[in-house]
Amino acid sequence: MxxxxxxxxxxxxxxxxxxxxxxxxxxxxxxxxxxxxxxxxxxxxxxxxxxxxxxxxxxxxxxxxxxxxxxxxxxxxxxxxxxxxxxxxxxxxxxxxxxxxxxxxxxxxxxxxxxxxxxxxxxxxxxxxxxxxxxxxxxxxxxxxxxxxxxxxxxxxxxxxxxxxxxxxxxxxxxxxxxxxxxxxxxxxxxxxxxxxxxxxxxxxxxxxxxxDLPGLVGANLTAYERITAAVLATVQQHSGSVDDLLSRVSVRMGVRTGSPAAAVLNRAVVSAHLTELQAQKQVQCVTEHHRLVFRISP
CATH class of the missing domain: 3.60.15.10 (Ribonuclease Z/Hydroxyacylglutathione hydrolase-like)
Incomplete structure (x- = not known):
């Protein structure tokens, strides 16, 4: 017990x-x-x-x-x-x-x-x-x-x-x-x-x-969060695409294993959140192409 x-x-x-x-x-x-x-x-x-x-x-x-x-x-x-x-x-x-x-x-x-x-x-x-x-x-x-x-x-x-x-x-x-x-x-x-x-x-x-060690824990987390943002940005720079397209590529880039539908939608939300952050920074933009939402690098 x-x-x-x-x-x-x-x-x-x-x-x-x-x-x-x-x-x-x-x-x-x-x-x-x-x-x-x-x-x-x-x-x-x-x-x-x-x-x-x-x-x-x-x-x-x-x-x-x-x-x-x-x-x-x-x-x-x-x-x-x-x-x-x-x-x-x-x-x-x-x-x-x-x-x-x-x-x-x-x-x-x-x-x-x-x-x-x-x-x-x-x-x-x-x-x-x-x-x-x-x-x-x-x-x-x-x-x-x-x-x-x-x-x-x-x-x-x-x-x-x-x-x-x-x-x-x-x-x-x-x-x-x-x-x-x-x-x-x-x-x-x-x-x-x-x-x-x-x-x-x-x-x-x-x-x-x-x-x-509060500073150490905060630092480790901020480093991890920034690593995700950087991975999402680098992926969009190489391949514009839908959230699902980008999720697949980001997962490979970061060595993520998606073992269940629940994990897939959770990871999809993470990529979506970082895309929204990058859009607010005017680094990516959201457009529609062939009836899909697509994210690409801002001109």
Whole structure:
């Protein structure tokens, strides 16, 4: 059975494919931050919380990707009185999870895109604004870090900073060269902006191990994000084409293996985001050719 790992006084995390954070409220309860992909992760999380002598007091989802809120439903079956909080736009997706594969596919998604990796069970999330909040008896700071998701929060708990998916651990960056984002320009601004936070001791990414080296982690992520932009630009310089044309070439250039339809639409979104960033910089343009959207180098 997985055990909670301490991050600071009254603050733990459950390691996993996605990390879950557990914060004691001083009254025997604990705020759960991100509940993982599915029932299996949620079950481990509840057992670990119980073993620590705590019970859930509320749930906070930093964003609406299925691997961060897929465990909500299992936890709410056990404790239906719990309130689920999320950033406003992300709360809408958590309440209506079909929005995620619908957005990625652009139409009613086929069965291959309705798996747990893109379509989590619905849960009744309430929108919560950024800033200082008290959730489940825990005082914390919610910091907007859009880019990976449209409306994501990082969470600061004193000297502990849970950055969610604003920053990735080094292994995750290496494993996923096309690091997911909805807005690559905002992703870079959010990552760099985390350097302005003061009194940060321990940093925990949503995917990866905790670290005390915030500058190093930010630098590694910015380098990875810029590498994707450069690869997309170099590909367009060699071959104009549709997003799917460019995705195929970028994937080969970066050594990406696409093993499933879900991975394909996620990677397609990444290339699309970086194309939009390059278009805003007037380096590429979007035109229609032979009934297709085509991206090419700006004249």
């Amino acid at each position: 997985s055990a909670l790992v301490p991050l600071g006084p009254g603050i733990w995390y459950l390691p996993g494919a996605v990390n879950s954070v557990v914060v004691e409220n001083g009254e025997g309860g604990a705020l759960l931050i991100d509940t993982g992909l599915d029932d299996a992760h949620a079950r481990k999380l509840l057992r670990a919380v119980e073993s620590a002598g705590l019970s859930p007091s509320a749930i906070l989802n930093t964003h609406s990707h299925a691997d961060h809120h897929g465990g909500n439903a299992f936890i709410l079956k056990k404790s239906p009185e719990l309130t689920v909080y999320a950033p406003p736009l992300e709360a809408a997706v958590i309440n209506h999870p079909m929005l995620e594969p619908l957005m990625l596919f652009g139409a009613s998604p086929p069965p291959e895109l309705r798996t747990k990796f893109l379509l989590a069970p619905a849960s009744p999330a309430q929108p919560i604004p950024p800033g200082r909040q008290i959730l489940g008896g825990v005082e914390l700071d919610l910091i907007p870090v859009p880019g990976h998701a449209v409306d994501m929060y990082a969470v600061q708990l004193g000297e502990v900073l849970y950055v969610a998916d604003a920053l990735f651990g080094l292994e995750a960056l290496a494993k996923h060269p096309l690091t997911f984002c909805s807005d690559s320009a905002a992703q870079k601004v959010s990552a760099a902006g985390l350097m302005e936070l003061s009194s940060v001791g321990v940093i925990l990414p949503g995917h990866g191990d905790p670290t005390v």
